Amino acid sequence: MYLTDPNPNILAKKMELVDKLLSFLPSDAVIYDPRETLAYECDALSAYRCPPMVAVLPRTTEEVANIVKLCWELDVPVVPRGSGTSLAGGALPTGDSLVLGVARMNETLEVDYSNRLMRVQTGRTNLSVTGEVESDGFFYAPDPSSQLACAISGNIAMNSGGAHCLKYGVTSNNLLGVKMVTMQGEILDLGGAQLDASGYDLLGVICGSEGQLGIVTEATLRILRKPEGALPVLIGYNDSEVAGQCVSDIIKAGVLPVAIEFMDRPCIRATDAFSQAGYPDCEALLIIEVEGSELEIEEQLAKIIVIANKHNPVELRRAKNTDEANRIWLGRKSAFGAMGQINDYMCLDGTIPVSKLPFVLKRISEMSKEFGLDVGNVFHAGDGNMHPLILYDANKPGDLEVCEAFGAEILKLCVEVGGCLTGEHGVGIEKRDLMHIQYSADDLEAQMSIKDVFDPKWLLNPTKVFPLDASVKRREGASQETAA
Amino acid sequence: MSIANLAPSSESEIAELVTSETERVHIAGGQSRLIATEKKIISTSALNGIVEYEPGALTMVAKAGTPLSLIKETLQKERQQLAFEPPEFQHILMLPGNSTIGGVFATNASGSRRIQVGAARDHLLGVRFVDGLGRIIKNGGRVMKNVTGYDLVKLLAGSWGTLGLITEVSFKVLPIAETQLTLKLNLCDARILTTAINTPYDISGTFYDAGLRSAYIRVEGFDESVKYRVQQLLAEFSDFEIDILNMEQSKKFWKNVNNLDFLKNITGDLWRISVKPTDGIKIIEILDPKVGFLDWCGGLVWIRIDEGCDVRGKIQKLAGHAMCLLGGFDQFHPSSVIEKKLSASIRNKFDPKMLFNQEILN
Numbered sequence: 001m002y003l004t005d006p007n008p009n010i011l012a013k014k015m016e017l018v019d020k021l022l023s024f025l026p027s028d029a030v031i032y033d034p035r036e037t038l039a040y041e042c043d044a045l046s047a048y049r050c051p052p053m054v055a056v057l058p059r060t061t062e063e064v065a066n067i068v069k070l071c072w073e074l075d076v077p078v079v080p081r082g083s084g085t086s087l088a089g090g091a092l093p094t095g096d097s098l099v100l101g102v103a104r105m106n107e108t109l110e111v112d113y114s115n116r117l118m119r120v121q122t123g124r125t126n127l128s129v130t131g132e133v134e135s136d137g138f139f140y141a142p143d144p145s146s147q148l149a150c151a152i153s154g155n156i157a158m159n160s161g162g163a164h165c166l167k168y169g170v171t172s173n174n175l176l177g178v179k180m181v182t183m184q185g186e187i188l189d190l191g192g193a194q195l196d197a198s199g200y201d202l203l204g205v206i207c208g209s210e211g212q213l214g215i216v217t218e219a220t221l222r223i224l225r226k227p228e229g230a231l232p233v234l235i236g237y238n239d240s241e242v243a244g245q246c247v248s249d250i251i252k253a254g255v256l257p258v259a260i261e262f263m264d265r266p267c268i269r270a271t272d273a274f275s276q277a278g279y280p281d282c283e284a285l286l287i288i289e290v291e292g293s294e295l296e297i298e299e300q301l302a303k304i305i306v307i308a309n310k311h312n313p314v315e316l317r318r319a320k321n322t323d324e325a326n327r328i329w330l331g332r333k334s335a336f337g338a339m340g341q342i343n344d345y346m347c348l349d350g351t352i353p354v355s356k357l358p359f360v361l362k363r364i365s366e367m368s369k370e371f372g373l374d375v376g377n378v379f380h381a382g383d384g385n386m387h388p389l390i391l392y393d394a395n396k397p398g399d400l401e402v403c404e405a406f407g408a409e410i411l412k413l414c415v416e417v418g419g420c421l422t423g424e425h426g427v428g429i430e431k432r433d434l435m436h437i438q439y440s441a442d443d444l445e446a447q448m449s450i451k452d453v454f455d456p457k458w459l460l461n462p463t464k465v466f467p468l469d470a471s472v473k474r475r476e477g478a479s480q481e482t483a484a
Numbered sequence: 485m486s487i488a489n490l491a492p493s494s495e496s497e498i499a500e501l502v503t504s505e506t507e508r509v510h511i512a513g514g515q516s517r518l519i520a521t522e523k524k525i526i527s528t529s530a531l532n533g534i535v536e537y538e539p540g541a542l543t544m545v546a547k548a549g550t551p552l553s554l555i556k557e558t559l560q561k562e563r564q565q566l567a568f569e570p571p572e573f574q575h576i577l578m579l580p581g582n583s584t585i586g587g588v589f590a591t592n593a594s595g596s597r598r599i600q601v602g603a604a605r606d607h608l609l610g611v612r613f614v615d616g617l618g619r620i621i622k623n624g625g626r627v628m629k630n631v632t633g634y635d636l637v638k639l640l641a642g643s644w645g646t647l648g649l650i651t652e653v654s655f656k657v658l659p660i661a662e663t664q665l666t667l668k669l670n671l672c673d674a675r676i677l678t679t680a681i682n683t684p685y686d687i688s689g690t691f692y693d694a695g696l697r698s699a700y701i702r703v704e705g706f707d708e709s710v711k712y713r714v715q716q717l718l719a720e721f722s723d724f725e726i727d728i729l730n731m732e733q734s735k736k737f738w739k740n741v742n743n744l745d746f747l748k749n750i751t752g753d754l755w756r757i758s759v760k761p762t763d764g765i766k767i768i769e770i771l772d773p774k775v776g777f778l779d780w781c782g783g784l785v786w787i788r789i790d791e792g793c794d795v796r797g798k799i800q801k802l803a804g805h806a807m808c809l810l811g812g813f814d815q816f817h818p819s820s821v822i823e824k825k826l827s828a829s830i831r832n833k834f835d836p837k838m839l840f841n842q843e844i845l846n
Contacts, residue, residue, distance in 0.1 A: 114678045114762050137684070159631045170629065172638065173606045188822050193760035195598060195783045197642060198805035198817040199845055200827045201605060204638025208631050228684050248540030254563055254659035292686075296709040303706075351627040354541040383628040384541070423629035431632075438632055442619045447634040449833040453826060465633060 001429060003050055004463050006095030013074050014053050020070055021056060025063060031055040040099045045089040045430055047400055052079065052093035057104045061179060061187060061217040068215065069185030071098055077459050080211035082151030087347055088428025090158060090210050094463060102153045105217060108132055115193050117176055119220045122153035129221060138223045141168035156216050159208030161424035166382035167258040172207040177220035180206065183455040192220060205450060210426050211461045213454040227291040233301055234328045235308045236282040236315035240264060241358035243284035246311045247381045248354060255303050260382035261287040261332050264361065267376035274338030277331030280315040287332055335378045343391040346403050350414030351423035354384045363413055364388055371406040385423035412437050427465045435467050444470050488523060493530035495620045495651050503618035508842045511645035513587030516574035521843055528586055531651055534558055543626050545654040548586025555585050559657055567658035568604050569595030569742055576744040586650045592642030595742050596689040599681060599780050605641035607656045613640060615648035616835025626654040645841045647834040661704035665714050666729035666737060669699040669721055674765035677781045683720060685713040691741055692778040694768045702738060750775055750788045753811030755795050757785040759804030767799055816845050
């Protein structure tokens with residue numbers, strides 16, 4: 001992957017920028033010593049690293065506004081950062097950028113059960129939002145795997161999903177409003193406690209814009225009353241096509257589980273060895289979870305089991321209590337860790353129409369032989385969001401490049417069968433140059449014109465999302481102004 | 485005034501039309517919401533048909549001019565539905581038209597189940613459209629999870645045809661529940677709605693008649709489960725006199741809500757007001773309309789009020805917006821200065837000649 005070179009004209013302004021920042025921020029909020037900016041050199045796409053010129057840690061929306069105003073005046077690119085857990089390089093700095101971290105903005109501003117909402121500063125971690133309201137029987141639904149660490153700001157930037165979005169939707173379906181700062185330092189409130197917009201759904205556009213349209217400092221989130229309970233059933237098949245058919249039949253029968261997770265044999269073996277979850281050694285494993293009262297769970301599981309049995313499973317294990325449920329989930333939840341113990345891995349995120357699942361799995365396994373790298377598949381089967389984990393050795397020269405080429409082929413395949421490049425991780429730098437596969441020049445132009453409106457100088461996270469060759473004129477337009 | 489009615493049947497035909505067009509045009513779907521005010525109409529009537537339907541994947545793709553009735557019938561055969569219950573406005577607006585699927589999404593028309601499953605915009609997965617420059621643009625796709633690039637799908641949902649002519653939509657569908665029951669609570673406070681939604685019993689509709697002070701609470705699902713939840717709710721609201729609407733009665737009641745029948749046969753201006761749910765009843769108290777109803781746990785207020793009453797002026801202290809459906813006021817609520825600026829810039833990017841639906845959202 002090509003990382004853009006820093007602009008020397010911007011680097012030359014470093015101390016001017018730092019001095020001006022220190023005029024309104026406390027000294028511990030401005031990080032510019034090259035040994036300290038190293039802490040911000042990467043996110044969870046750790047194969048790529050580049051420390052920023054400066055990092056800042058504001059505490060208020062007004063501070064954020066003053067920081068970006070200054071960057072706007074000095075033409076310094078700004079890279080917003082939540083907790084730095086992006087798998088797509090969404091928070092990867094460029095050498096001439098200022099990283100604006102919202103980690104210190106983690107207050108709860110309002111909890112309103114009557115209107116089922118809470119307002120938080122966006123540095124809050126995903127799990128802590130639920131933590132705040134859990135004792136009163138409420139929760140915040142989107143649950144990305146990184147929820148212990150990832151920030152709401154990043155969830156909004158990437159429109160994060162999770163295992164339970166089959167029922168509850170992704171971030172954009174659970175986001176009611178934002179307070180954000182535009183690159184010109186204007187503070188803007190979008191959405192709120194009401195349920196729809198009077199004009200264009202700008203909130204919907206901000207969510208998933210990967211920190212390229214504004215810095216979201218506060219969020220109004222939908223909170224929901226927790227269901228009475230939830231229990232999973234584990235079903236093993238010796239054929240992934242049959243497992244896919246089972247999922248389709250369950251959905252067609254009118255049962256809507258909260259989660260349908262799928263693992264293939266390489267993944268089952270790795271996770272079982274790692275976690276001793278007691279998984280059967282088979283081609284395809286499904287974990288299907290339903291919610292409700294005891295009676296409701298019973299009713300739904302009974303329907304699922306009837307359908308599952310028609311397809312002759314090699315194993316069908318019903319959790320009867322929370323302990324058994326946790327054991328079933330144990331392996332799935334440690335899947336990434338288990339694969340990571342075998343080797344370095346790259347996690348992909350393409351989505352496919354559910355009906356194309358057997359074909360795509362077959363092609364991935366053929367490609368695995370062609371590229372000479374092992375791959376395990378774990379994914380959200382209800383919504384077709386795949387997570388192929390390609391194993392490679394970061395210390396072996398050339399292995400990362402082979403892995404990336406393999407990954408690109410898998411993503412092309414996802415698009416070819418009617419799916420997309422990314423279902424919940426975002427484009428970042430990782431997939432920006434693959435955007436041509438999914439979108440035409442006009443499609444990309446339409447998206448980039450939105451950025452022109454919010455950020456005319458293309459200073460906010462400028463090297464992400466769009467292929468570098470597609471965005472080059474806009475980005476250079478900005479730096480030419482700098483040179484002048 | 486003679487009206488020229490164009491009905492292109494392909495995207496390239498529309499692109500050609502738009503590129504050579506200099507006069508303003510009105511995009512017409514099924515004409516169930518708006519009557520054309522321009523001399524020239526581009527109708528979506530020739531963009532008709534379901535392109536793809538995968539019941540096992542809960543997704544459908546259809547051309548924009550496909551009648552909503554055809555979509556509903558097709559889904560019904562697989563016991564599936566548009567879960568957000570698009571309301572049908574033609575009855576109350578006394579228009580001869582019928583909704584199209586493109587119109588439903590272009591107006592983000594969402595009904596009572598909004599509080600459980602989200603709005604039309606939450607179900608729209610992908611769009612294809614031709615913008616004012618004649619560009620054929622696609623965004624999103626036909627899969628349920630997709631964060632590839634900016635979400636222009638949300639931008640187009642509720643844009644009322646002002647950014648381009650939507651030619652094709654793909655959307656999420658959901659199973660029709662096996663059964664449903666509705667509790668009618670007599671002589672109760674509007675706060676009942678928020679109490680109900682905050683139980684763990686997965687309420688799929690709430691409605692309040694402010695005149696009669698009665699609340700309607702819908703529960704849907706599998707048979708045993710619905711019975712159980714109704715029992716729990718009866719216990720929860722044991723202080724009230726409660727009638728239970730059986731499945732047929734319940735279906736009929738919510739269909740009437742969906743068609744806005746409760747607003748019929750009453751004179752006066754018709755307003756739809758979207759606010760914070762707990763503010764809904766305050767709106768009715770402030771305005772003291774002829775009739776007032778709450779949907780969406782109070783977040784959606786429907787009123788009929790004396791002609792010429794300045795509703796927006798009277799409720800401006802409460803956050804939200806008011807749409808005038810029948811009456812002498814501009815239909816659309818003016819937005820804040822900065823939102824207006826951003827929206828105008830976006831519109832200018834997609835339709836710099838202001839060809840489409842010029843009078844809307846302007």
